[in-house]
Amino acid sequence: AQSVTQLDSQVPVFEEAPVELRCNYSSSVSVYLFWYVQYPNQGLQLLLKYLSGSTLVESINGFEAEFNKSQTSFHLRKPSVHISDTAEYFCAVSDRSSSNTGKLIFGQGTTLQVKP
Amino acid sequence: SQTIHQWPATLVQPVGSPLSLECTVEGTSNPNLYWYRQAAGRGLQLLFYSVGIGQISSEVPQNLSASRPQDRQFILSSKKLLLSDSGFYLCAWAEANYGYTFGSGTRLTVV
Numbered sequence: 524a525q526s527v528t529q530l531d532s533q534v535p536v537f538e539e540a541p542v543e544l545r546c547n548y549s550s551s552v553s554v555y556l557f558w559y560v561q562y563p564n565q566g567l568q569l570l571l572k573y574l575s576g577s578t579l580v581e582s583i584n585g586f587e588a589e590f591n592k593s594q595t596s597f598h599l600r601k602p603s604v605h606i607s608d609t610a611e612y613f614c615a616v617s618d619r620s621s622s623n624t625g626k627l628i629f630g631q632g633t634t635l636q637v638k639p
Numbered sequence: 640s641q642t643i644h645q646w647p648a649t650l651v652q653p654v655g656s657p658l659s660l661e662c663t664v665e666g667t668s669n670p671n672l673y674w675y676r677q678a679a680g681r682g683l684q685l686l687f688y689s690v691g692i693g694q695i696s697s698e699v700p701q702n703l704s705a706s707r708p709q710d711r712q713f714i715l716s717s718k719k720l721l722l723s724d725s726g727f728y729l730c731a732w733a734e735a736n737y738g739y740t741f742g743s744g745t746r747l748t749v750v
Contacts, residue, residue: 557738566645566729566741567683574737613682615738625671625733631682 525550525616529630537638538606544599544633546588546614556597557615557627558588567613573597584608609637641666645730645742652749658703658717660745662730665711670732672713673739674705677727689713725749 530545548554555574559567571582578590588599597614614630642665652658664670674686685698687705695705702721706714713730725748731739 555737559739559741564727564744564746566743567731567739568741569738572738617738625737625739626673626685626688627733627739628685629683 525554525618525628527614527616527628527630529612529614529633531633532631533634533636535636535638536604539603541602542600542604542608542635544612544614544635546597546599546630548595548597548614548616550595550616550618553619554616555619556588556590557617558582558586558597558599559613559615559629561611561613561632563610570599570612604635604637606637606639608635610635641732641740643730643732643740643742645745647745648743649746650748652720652747654722654749655719658715658720658724658747660715660728660730660747662713662715662742663711664713664732667711667732669710672707673731673733674713674715675729675731677729677744679726683729687715720749722749 526549528547536542557572558570560570561567571580573580573590581587586601588597590597611632611634613632615627617627645662671690673688675683676686677683689695689707692707703717728745730742733739
């Protein structure tokens with residue numbers, strides 16, 4: 524079974540400052556990793572994902588995450604945040620097994636609060 | 640392109656009343672479908688998933704049920720709502736293990 528721990532429930536940061544949202548996972552099998560973003564009263568949107576290949580993955584709006592297998596982490600970073608990045612961010616994991624149910628296990632979420 | 644529709648957007652229901660939330664997917668066939676619940680200030684809890692018509696797996700014992708009468712239709716139901724059923728319900732579909740596409744969600748308040 525997999526589990527996901529997002530170490531910070533809230534991260535306040537000033538506009539144009541860098542930010543890191545931490546995510547650690549536990550799994551006995553190889554996994555796929557995801558970050559989702561949720562704006563108020565909306566569904567979740569896929570931000571980026573790691574399936575294979577390069578351990579550094581990037582989104583179109585400047586976020587990046589690095590898969591670190593030895594530390595079982597998939598931290599999300601952005602070098603300079605905007606007010607519009609204020610949202611809740613969820614880290615998620617699914618296993619690569621052939622059962623192929625595609626179930627995602629989510630962390631508890633981190634609220635990013637960008638202040639002017 | 641694939642799209643997912645979920646309705647209604649908001650719902651206020653009295654305790655003991657029935658519930659039916661519907662989710663439909665367009666632009667794909669035989670998708671894996673999921674129902675999640677997000678309680679206030681908490682993460683997402685997987686309630687049900689389905690890998691095909693009539694195939695429903697329940698992740699947690701509860702007051703809710705799910706059905707998949709058609710390939711691209713997934714329904715969440717309850718015969719009698721409880722206060723604890725309040726929350727934000729999200730439907731999602733997935734291809735293999737490549738992540739979900741979520742619906743816009745239903746905010747359910749049981750009063």
